[in-house]
Amino acid sequence: MEKLIKELMQKVVEKEKKTNLFKIYQNLDSLNFESNEEIKTFIENYIDIDDDK
C-alpha cells in the first residue's frame, strides 16, 4: 500500500513537472531533518538554484 502511494506521488510530481521534487520525494522517507547539518547537506545536495520557477 505504501509502495502504491509512493508510486502515486511519483506520478503526481511527474505530472506536475516538478522534476526536482521527484528527487526530494525519493529521499523524503529517509530524511528526518533532525539536525541543521542534515538539512544543510540535503539542501546543498538536492536543491538547485534553478528550481526557482
Next chain:
Amino acid sequence: MEIDFTTKGELITIPYIKNGKLIKLIGKNGVGKSMAAIFLELSCGNHHFKNEEQYKEIKTRLKECNIKLNSNTDKIEVTITPGTWIYNKDEFKLEENSIGFFKLNNKRIDINQLRDLLSIKVIRGNENLETQIELITDIFMEIIDKYLIKNADYIEKLKVYQKAFSKSVNLNLIYKYREKQEGFAELAKIKIENQTKYDEVLEKLEIAKKKIELSEKIIMWNENDPITIKKEIEGVEFDIQNYETKYDENVAELQKTEEKLKDIEKTKKKQIQEYIEKKNKLVKSKNSLIKRIRQNFPEEAKEIMNAKSLNLIEEIENKKKEHLEIIQKYYDEEFGSKAKFIITLIDKIKIIQGILDECIADGLEDQIIIDDFYNDVLLKVSVKQLKILIDNTILSLESKPEHISLKEKLEELNKDVKRKSTLLNFMSDWKKIIKKDIDLNKAKTNITDNTLDQFIEPEKIKQYFDEQDSLINDNSQIKMKLNDFILRLEKLNERYHLTENLKPKEEIFNSLNKYYKTLPVNFEEERDKLLEIKTKLEKSRDGIEYNLGNLKSRIKMLEGEITDIKSEIIKIAKKFDYSKLNNWENFVLNHSKKVQILINNLLIPFSDYIFIAKNAFYDIKERKSIRKNKYIELISEIYNQFFLDTYNKPSFFNYVFKDYESIKDFDIINNKINFIKKDKTIDSRSLSDFSSGEKAYAFIRAMISLINKNAKYKILFIDEANALLDYIRAGDLENLQLEMIKNGELDKIINIFPIHEKPDQLSEEFRIEFNKYGYYQEIIKV
C-alpha cells in the same frame, strides 16, 4: 505480546489477552471482547465509528481505558480519555491529537510514534469486499496523511532552520551589504549620468554664451552705427535749440502775464483799501447822523433807524413831505399877502441894514450916500444916519401889534416847517448813507468773493489766468522734453563711441558662421531666445551641480557603510571557514534561496498535490463523483494495482476467484472487476454481484494482507468475521493466518468467536477460565 485492559465507566472490556501469536478468543456475549478490539483499534486512530451516535454513546459511557501491551523488549501503554475526544464528522474518526496519551517504556510518545510501533486492524463479520474499498481507501488516506504530516513537519523544521541559518550567518547583514552595493552602483551610475549631463550642459552653456556675446555685438553694431548716430545727434541738437528758444519765449510771455496779474492784484488791494476808507467814513457819518436824529427827533428816530431799505426811507420821507406841504398850505391861507408884505418888507429892510452894517464896519459910516432933493427937499444923509433911520423903521414895523402877533405865529409855524425841513434833510442824508452802505456792501461782496474780474474785465482776467496756467504747463513740458533731449543726446554721444572698441562687423559675422548654418535674420530675437536658453541651462547646471555634490557625499557615506558591513561579514565568514567574501556571500544567498525554493516551490506545492489526491480518495470512499479530480487516472491505477497485487496472487486467486483465469483489472471509477476467463474472454463483475460468503472470504484474506507492515507490532483481530464462511474457506483462512505469522507479516492474530458449546463441555483449563472471565483463550501453536 500480552495485552491488559483496565476500563472505567459503563462499558467493559475483557481484562487481558494472552501472550501468543495466534489466539482464539471464545466467550459469551457482553464480556467486552469486541469492545477491547475497538478500543485498541481506536487507540491508534484507526477506528471508524458507524455514525455519530455510536461515537456519542461510547464517549458518554466510557470514562477511561488503559491498555498495556508488553513484549519482551517494549512496554507500550495507551490511555484513552473520552473527555478529550474531538470527533471528525467527515471521516467518522477521532481527531488524532484528542485520543488520549501514550507511553513507550514509561516515556510519553505521540500518535505518530505510536503508529510506528503499533498497527491494529479489526476485521468484523459485517464487513465484506465492498467495504474493503472503503478500508483500503482509508489506508491510502492514512498513508497520504502521514506524508502530509511529515511534509508539514519538514516545512516547519525548514522554517526554523531558515531562521536559525539567517541568524547565524547574519543574512540581513548580507542583504544590507547587497542593498548598499546596489545602492552604490546605482549612485555611481547616476553620478556618471549626471557628470555626462553636466559636461553637456556646460558645453551648451558656453556655446550659448558665445552666441549671445556675438549676437549682442551685432546688435550693438546695428543699434550704434556711428553715421546714423551722428545724424541723430544733429537732429536732437536742433530740437534742443528749438525747444530752448520756445522755452525762453514762453518764460517772457509768462512774466508779462504775471505782471498783468500783479497789477490786477494791486487794483484789488486798492479797492479794498478804498472800501475800508469809505466804510469807515460812512459809519462815522451814519453814527453822527443817528446821534443828531436821536437828539433832534427822538420820537421819529426809531422809525427812521428801522428803515434800512431805500423804499422804506422814501416812504417815510414822502409822508413827511406831504405833512410839510400841508403846513405850507395852511401858512399861505392863514397869512395873506399883507402879512407877508410886512414881513417881507422887514426882511428886505434888514438886508439894507446888513449892508449898512458892513459899510460901517468898513469905516464908511460918515459917507454921504443920499445927497439930493426929494420932493424939493434936499436930503443929505450919511451911512450912519441912514442906518439909524433904518433901525428905527424896523423897530417901528416890528413893534406893531399885528406884526408881533403875526410874527409870533409865523415864527411858530416857521419853526415847525423848519423842523420838518430839517427832518427831511436828515431823511435825505439817511437815505444817502443807506444807499452808500448798500453800494459798499455790494463792492465788499465782490472783493471778498475774489470776483475782482466783475469790476475790471472778467473775461480778460480769466484769459490771463488760463494763459498763465497754459504757459506754466507748456514750460514744464518743454523743460521735460528738453531734459529728455539732453539725456538722449548724452546717450547718443555715449553710443557714438561704443563701437570704437568693437571688432569690425564682418569679423563678428565670420565668428557667428561657426555656430550657424544660416545666420539669424533678427539678432534681437535670437539673443532673447539664447538668453532664455542660457537661463534654463544655468538652472540645469546648478541643479546638476547640487545633485553631483549630493551624490558625492552620499557615495562617500555609502562607501564607509559598505566597508564597515564588509568587515563585519568577513568576520562572520571566517567563523565558517570562508576566506573570500564573494564565496561566502554566494553560499549564504544561494543557500538561503534554496531553502526558500525547497519550502515554497517544492514542499508546499507537494503538500497541495497530495492533498488534492487525498480529496480524490475521500470522494471514492463517499462514492462521490471522482472524475473531475486531476489525478483520478493515477489514483485509479493504484487501485487497479492493489487489486492485481492482492487478488491475482495464485495463492489467493485460487481460493477466491477460482472460476477465472486471472483478474484483468479493477475499475474503481465504475466499481467493477474485469476478469479474464479460462477461454480468454473478459467477464466484468460489479463488486455487489459476489455472494456474501465470497465477499467476506475475499475481504478477510485481503485485509489480512493489508496490515501496515512498517509498524513494529502488527496485531489483527478477526471478530466473528468468518461466520459466513464454509468450512473449506474457514480452513483456508486459518492456514493463511499461520502462514502470515510464520513469515512475520503479522505479530499477533486474535480470532474472536461466540461460545457455542456448554461450558461443562470445555476442558478444565478453559472451563475455569471461562467461569472466571466469561471467556477463554486458546493459543494455537505455530
